[in-house]
Amino acid sequence: MDEKGKKGKGAGNDAQESMPRRAFLNKSGRTLLFTASYAAISVLAGRQAAHAGMCDAGCTSSCVESCTGSTTVRPDPCSSCTGCTSDCTSGCTKYCTDSCTSSCTSGCTKWCTSGCCISCTQSTR
Amino acid sequence: MKRGGVISSAKVSRKKDRASELTLTGNLIILEKGKEELLLVNSIDPKPLYIKRGRAYVKGFLDAVTELGSAERIKKAYPEDAELLDMLMDHRIVITAADRHKGADKTDMSTDRKARDEKRAMSLYLLLTQSCNLGCIYCLNGAETYKKDGNLMMKEEVAFRSIDRSLDSLGPDGKLEVVFFGGEPLLNWPLAKKAILYGEDALKERHRDKAIHYHITSNLTTLPKDLIAWARKYGITFLCDVDGPEAVHDACRPYKNGGASHARIVKNIERLTRAGLKVALRSTITAGNQDCMLEIAQHHKEIGGTGSAFVPVNPVNSDEDILSEQLLPSTAKVIKGLAKVYKSKVWETKDLFPFNVYASHVHTGARTVMGCGAPYGNTPVVDVNGDVYPCIYLVGIQRFYMGNILNESYPDNGLLDRMMDALHVDNMPECKECAWRYICGGGCPVGKLTVFDNPAASRKAVNYCTSIRCDYTKKVIELLLWDMAKDAAASVEKGDPDNVSAAIDNTIHC
Numbered sequence: 001m002d003e004k005g006k007k008g009k010g011a012g013n014d015a016q017e018s019m020p021r022r023a024f025l026n027k028s029g030r031t032l033l034f035t036a037s038y039a040a041i042s043v044l045a046g047r048q049a050a051h052a053g054m055c056d057a058g059c060t061s062s063c064v065e066s067c068t069g070s071t072t073v074r075p076d077p078c079s080s081c082t083g084c085t086s087d088c089t090s091g092c093t094k095y096c097t098d099s100c101t102s103s104c105t106s107g108c109t110k111w112c113t114s115g116c117c118i119s120c121t122q123s124t125r
Numbered sequence: 126m127k128r129g130g131v132i133s134s135a136k137v138s139r140k141k142d143r144a145s146e147l148t149l150t151g152n153l154i155i156l157e158k159g160k161e162e163l164l165l166v167n168s169i170d171p172k173p174l175y176i177k178r179g180r181a182y183v184k185g186f187l188d189a190v191t192e193l194g195s196a197e198r199i200k201k202a203y204p205e206d207a208e209l210l211d212m213l214m215d216h217r218i219v220i221t222a223a224d225r226h227k228g229a230d231k232t233d234m235s236t237d238r239k240a241r242d243e244k245r246a247m248s249l250y251l252l253l254t255q256s257c258n259l260g261c262i263y264c265l266n267g268a269e270t271y272k273k274d275g276n277l278m279m280k281e282e283v284a285f286r287s288i289d290r291s292l293d294s295l296g297p298d299g300k301l302e303v304v305f306f307g308g309e310p311l312l313n314w315p316l317a318k319k320a321i322l323y324g325e326d327a328l329k330e331r332h333r334d335k336a337i338h339y340h341i342t343s344n345l346t347t348l349p350k351d352l353i354a355w356a357r358k359y360g361i362t363f364l365c366d367v368d369g370p371e372a373v374h375d376a377c378r379p380y381k382n383g384g385a386s387h388a389r390i391v392k393n394i395e396r397l398t399r400a401g402l403k404v405a406l407r408s409t410i411t412a413g414n415q416d417c418m419l420e421i422a423q424h425h426k427e428i429g430g431t432g433s434a435f436v437p438v439n440p441v442n443s444d445e446d447i448l449s450e451q452l453l454p455s456t457a458k459v460i461k462g463l464a465k466v467y468k469s470k471v472w473e474t475k476d477l478f479p480f481n482v483y484a485s486h487v488h489t490g491a492r493t494v495m496g497c498g499a500p501y502g503n504t505p506v507v508d509v510n511g512d513v514y515p516c517i518y519l520v521g522i523q524r525f526y527m528g529n530i531l532n533e534s535y536p537d538n539g540l541l542d543r544m545m546d547a548l549h550v551d552n553m554p555e556c557k558e559c560a561w562r563y564i565c566g567g568g569c570p571v572g573k574l575t576v577f578d579n580p581a582a583s584r585k586a587v588n589y590c591t592s593i594r595c596d597y598t599k600k601v602i603e604l605l606l607w608d609m610a611k612d613a614a615a616s617v618e619k620g621d622p623d624n625v626s627a628a629i630d631n632t633i634h635c
Binding site: 035037043 | 164173174175179183209212488610613614
């Protein structure tokens with residue numbers, strides 16, 4: 001990272017300079033992070049139900065499972081977690097299907113019902 | 126033992142390094158809009174992250190992740206941005222080197238074969254007849270392979286055996302969709318009724334844990350007297366191609382003698398919808414209707430459709446003859462027209478193909494490695510003689526013959542294995558390095574299978590197939606992702622995009 005880049009750290013425009021850093025989960029289970037420098041929003045909220053519909057070859061909603069459902073593979077529990085620990089192998093599907101973070105282990109009591117905070121511990125400030 | 130111990134400790138050390146080393150996913154889709162907006166998606170585990178403000182800052186941070194390479198160094202250089210790093214990791218934009226080493230950034234192909242062998246759902250296409258009363262300008266049924274003039278009708282033994290074998294191949298609680306297809310399937314409506322009764326008996330007697338749904342893909346120029354009663358009783362759904370308002374449709378889909386078909390079709394759609402039945406509508410896009418896609422979507426709505434599908438014409442028929450170049454639409458125009466339809470919100474996303482299908486690919490943990498279910502054997506098409514092909518576009522082409530439903534030659538899993546290998550996004554040279562591949566799945570593979578090596582295909586036809594498969598599919602996904610981001614921001618901020626206080630008031634703090 002060059003000097004110019006380093007100067008950019010934490011910097012935002014003047015109007016937003018005093019904005020507090022906030023990382024939180026909203027009611028829909030969507031993770032958000034607002035600072036003076038950026039506003040980041042998780043597009044998916046909690047468990048996103050897939051839409052079913054028609055596919056090309058002349059079929060309807062129920063056909064989607066056979067046409068595309070099979071091509072869309074859902075991973076086994078844990079395989080998509082970024083920071084699962086050894087505890088997080090068999091009984092952790094709720095973590096893996098929502099949002100697992102490095103701070104979220106199977107013992108995380110601050111887990112939210114409809115998705116995980118980007119970091120449960122960090123947002124309790 | 127000592128030597129082994131040294132090796133072991135070196136391995137442990139490498140493992141530790143990998144666990145703390147960070148890198149960007151190799152499947153990162155980066156979209157930019159306006160001056161500030163950025164959308165980041167890892168296609169192998171799609172959890173899109175929308176940067177509504179601060180694109181330059183976040184891109185700089187991503188550069189720093191690549192350059193610094195460890196959480197410790199990054200947090201030291203950016204002490205204020207630990208949450209950002211966590212958020213990027215949570216969204217799989219930043220992953221550990223260990224993840225990459227374990228192969229979490231690639232797919233495991235064995236899961237695909239497992240999905241094929243443990244079917245949960247299947248769509249069985251029965252060509253009740255291979256004849257049709259329409260003479261569509263882009264008919265995909267070749268004269269030779271479909272023997273269209275032979276007035277061929279399926280025998281009940283073929284239909285019954287097809288249903289039996291399909292139900293047998295489904296796992297517990299599996300769902301079978303029986304699609305009556307053709308030619309024009311309503312020209313053999315009596316067999317459809319027999320097949321329905323047979324299917325219902327099979328469910329009661331031998332497959333109590335499974336379900337069957339019946340569907341008819343028809344031009345709806347004819348409506349047998351008892352069709353509505355049967356459709357109500359057995360929950361039959363319909364799909365019909367209406368290529369545009371009257372003049373446009375009649376130019377694309379006339380009767381064989383050239384007469385207009387639109388008026389009768391619309392009348393029959395009205396009869397079905399008045400009876401409470403669901404008729405989804407579809408439009409094949411050619412040069413003839415590429416300029417009126419929004420009108421087509423509105424027309425589909427006006428005449429009572431429950432959904433609208435837009436499908437660029439396939440430039441090859443089942444005889445592998447290439448259609449006239451004059452029929453091929455411009456990919457740019459199709460993309461523009463489709464964007465107009467999508468943004469108009471005439472249809473909700475869930476009722477608008479192809480957006481509804483790609484929306485189902487953008488889901489935590491989802492990954493799409495093939496463009497369709499054909500290589501899984503999930504969409505078998507049975508012709509009047511019982512010969513089976515993996516897709517309606519491949520009927521009659523000998524190299525895609527899967528065997529005959531009446532004997533043990535079906536299913537030829539060797540063919541499916543070859544298709545799976547050839548069409549997997551990690552194997553296709555044109556896809557395997559593309560960051561979009563696990564959402565796109567490589568697009569409809571028919572062009573690749575029947576056009577690219579076809580000596581009769583012009584450069585224009587090959588380019589058309591390539592751009593429809595790739596540019597068009599990417600544009601659909603891009604429109605969808607931005608729309609999802611917009612919805613997410615709207616749901617958070619309720620009006621003022623930078624009104625953080627309002628957003629915080631609407632949150633649960635952990």
